[in-house]
Amino acid sequence: MNKTRFHDYGTQAVLLRKKRMLVIKIISILFPFLIIGGVEAGLRLFNYGHSLQLFITAPQHPGYYQLNPAASLKYFSNADIATKGNSELFKQVKDSGTLRVFVLGESTTIGYPYFHNGSFHRWLQFRLMHTNPDKHLEIINLSLTGVNSYTVEGFAKELLPYQPDAVLIYTGHNEYYGCLGTGSTDKVAGNSFLVHLVLQLRKLRITQLMANALHKVSSLKPSGTEGGGKTRMEMMVAEQQIPFGSPMYERGITQFTNNMDNTLRMLDEAKVPVFISNLVSTEKDLFPFISIAPDSTKYPGFGTAYRQGEQAIAKGDSTAALQYFLAAENSCNAHAGCNYYLGELWLQKGDTTAAKTYYDKARDLDGLRFRAPSKLNKVLLDLCSKYKNAHLVDANAAFEAASPGHIIGNSLILEHVHPNLNGYALLSDGFYNTMKKQGLFKAPNDSAMSFAQLRHAMPITVIDSLSGAYKIAHLKRSWPFNTGQVHDTTLISSAEEQLAYEVAFRKTSWEAALQQLYNGYNQNGDFARAATIMAAWVQEHPTEAAYYEEAGNYNGKLDNTAEAIFYFKKAFALSPAFDVARTLFVLYLKQDDAGKALPYLNYAIDHNERRLNLLPVKDCLLQILELQTVAAREPANIAVLNRIAGLYYRMGNKDGAELYIEKVLQASPGNRDALNMQSQLKKV
The missing domain is CATH 1.25.40.10 (Tetratricopeptide repeat domain)
Known part of the structure; x- marks a missing residue:
């Protein structure tokens, strides 16, 4: 018996030791995580770093949300080149009957180089406001420059709890060189698993601490070792040559396909209508950035024929040039420059069909992938047929229809991918018509604003158009458009041009420049231009009644009674007031519309602060x-x-x-x- 008891006691002791060892091992394993958790909690307690959530409460507008200025830091490896978006407001508690639309995308989607009222979503906002004047609209653009489908996918996931009635998307041109693009300087680019893991880790304050420490260490290097005066565009490019059909090219296609598939699936499952545009870029008027030369051993006849073609063009002999380039293309059909020359030569001969074929091929073969390959448009078409709530906006067809010879060039595109003001108006028209067709809004015939009316009435100021032109002129003097030293030859001959130049190069703000213009127009009695400035401010601040009221006042001075009523009604809806009600009563009587005047007269009587x-x-x-x-x-x-x-x-x-x-x-x-x-x- 004693031996048995001793044996039992020994067994229990061994089991106890094993349990202790297990606990010690568990503690040893968990200890680093406990330390990390403690550091993370401490950093959050002392407000170190940034919360990278998509929305924050608007600092100056309680009760409203806006895009978090730090949200982009989740996607950019280098915080110094991280971009910030708009600060457009929407109510934290959504009003019944509100049409709430979120816009996702990249630089084209946010309206580069104009931004503000030059962007397509502002053209759309202006038209919807006038087509549905009694409808409350919230169109919130969440786009950022320099991003791609990873950001679109991430933002889409986060905006779902905010009750979107629709999501508009335009993205694809930055798939190779945008942040986390397959050919970008991001080290994890090209591996979807690693990218999504890094995006999650960047939310942690301890990760932000480590990143900031590494950045400070790297900044101790001698000046000029990083950046070297390069533009953001150049700093984000790692692989300048991505051949058509290469593994990296295919990774870009796969990345875009997977991210957009995930995005559309999420929104489809949430039953949120998505309006996604195919991509537009210049076909003619821009020689390919990089033409990858074929192997002279494999294609021995190409080089000679190509050089002879260039010499013939220099001499003005287009007939000989065509024969030489056709011979070069017959030797090797994968050279971007050769295909571009053939597009030019066939266009000169009046064969726009052949010209377009060669132009499109030249764009797809361009080794520097700042323009999305045409395959991405096929991906978007396939995805829209896959999901019930995804609707394709065929912007490419609209741009082709509006271009000479149906070949997109500088009549609508400023450089390689960004539309001019006419192009942004056209892009907005594509979204408007597709949304209307799907029944997202009603457009009564008596109040619907036509595209021609939109083009005439949209409050685009001289600051918008000129500052955009200056930005593009500056862009074209830098890589990859021009690698030589080009001096600024911009001539400034008026106060308006000076203000636009200062806006373009961030020496003053858009708001400050418009304020200066507005003051000058008022002093000179130029009420028409002052009214345009005020209407522009309405688009920028659609939640503030004072701007609507002032816009109404100017239209009243100009005897634009219908437009004055429009603005005063908007002001009254946002902030009912005696003076606005009395003004609306008078304006409706001016139009002989006593029935519509009566409710405002009743309000004025009930709120008769003037004791009239x-x-x-x-x-x-x-x-x-x-x-x-x-x-x-x-x-x-x-x-x-x-x-x-x-x-x-x-x-x-x-x-x-x-x-x-x-x-x-x-x-x-x-x-x-x-x-x-x-x-x-x-x-x-």
Whole structure:
């Protein structure tokens, strides 16, 4: 028995030691994680680093969200070149009946080089506001320059809890050189698993601490070892030559396909309509950046024929040039420059179909992949057929239709991928029509704004157009457009040009420049241009009633009554006020719309802070409504028409009185009452 007890005791001791060792091992394994967790908690406690969530509460606007300025740091390895987006507001508690639209993409999507009201989503916003004036719109552009489908996928995942009614997407040109692109300087680029792991780790403050420490160490290197005056565009490029069909080329296609598939699947499962545009880039008017020379051993005839073709072009002999380049292409058909020359030569001969074929091939063969290959448009078409809630916006077809010979060039594109103002308007039209077709909004025929009306009315200022032109001129003087030393030859001959130049090169802000213009226009009595500035501010600050009210005032001065009503109604919807209600009442009477005037008169009576005697005015208005009912049945009743004119005259509504006096005199030219009233009005 004793031996048995001793044996039992020994077994228990061994088991106890094993349990202790297990606990020690577990603690040893967990200890580093506990330390890391403690450091992470401490860093968060002392607000070190950044929260990389997509939205934050707007600092100056309680009750509203905006894009987190630090959200891009999750995607850029180098914080110094990380870009920031817009600060467009939307309510934390979504109002019923609101149409909330988020926009995702890259530099084209945010409107480079114009930004602000030059971007396609502002053209769309302006048109939707006028087509559905009683609808509350929230169009929030979350795009960033220098990003690609990884950012689109990540942002899409985070915006779902914020009740989007639709998501608009334009992306694809940065798939190789945008942050985390397969040919970019990001070390983890090209490996989807590693990229997504890194994106998760960058949320941690301890990871941010380590990254900042490494950045400080690297900054101790002698100046000029990094960057060296390079543009952001150049600093993000690692592989300048990515041959068509190469493994890296295919990784870019796969990366885009997977990321956009994930994005559209997420949104489809959430039943959120997605409107995704195919990609547009210049085909002619831009020689390929890099033409990868073929192996002279494998293609011995190419080099000689190609050089002879260039010599023939230099001599102006297009017939010989065509023969030489066809011979070169017959030897090797994978040279971007050769295909571009053939496109030029066939276009000169008037064969736009052949020219377009060669131009498109030249773009796809360009070794420096700043333009998306045409295969990405095929990917988007296939994905839109895969998901019920994904709708393709065929911008490429629209741009081709609006281009000479159906070949996209500098009539719509500024350099390689960014549209000019006409191009951005056209891009917005594509989204507008596709959204309308899918029933996202209603466009009544009597209030729908046509594309021609949009082009005429959109409040684009001289600052917008000129600053964009200056930015593009500067861009074209740098790599990869021009590698030589080119001096700034921009001529500044007016105050407007000087302001635009300062905006382009960040010597002043867009808002400050517009304020200066606005002050000058007011001093000179140029109310039309002042009204354009105010309408531009409305687009920039669509949640602030004061801008709508001022825009309404200017349109009133210009006798644009319908537009004045539009802006005052928007101001009233955002912030109901006595003066705005009284103004709307007067404007509706000016249009002889007593029925629409009455609610605003009632509001003014109920909120009569000026203590005006408005009851007699209401009595006149009610009489007018009754008389108009009679006039509708008896349009030739002169007495009724005279009474309406008299009531309008008593109310001080000269326009309304003149309208009915004219009706009376048309039916009865010698009517004494109408003539007397007309005489009195001329004295006013």
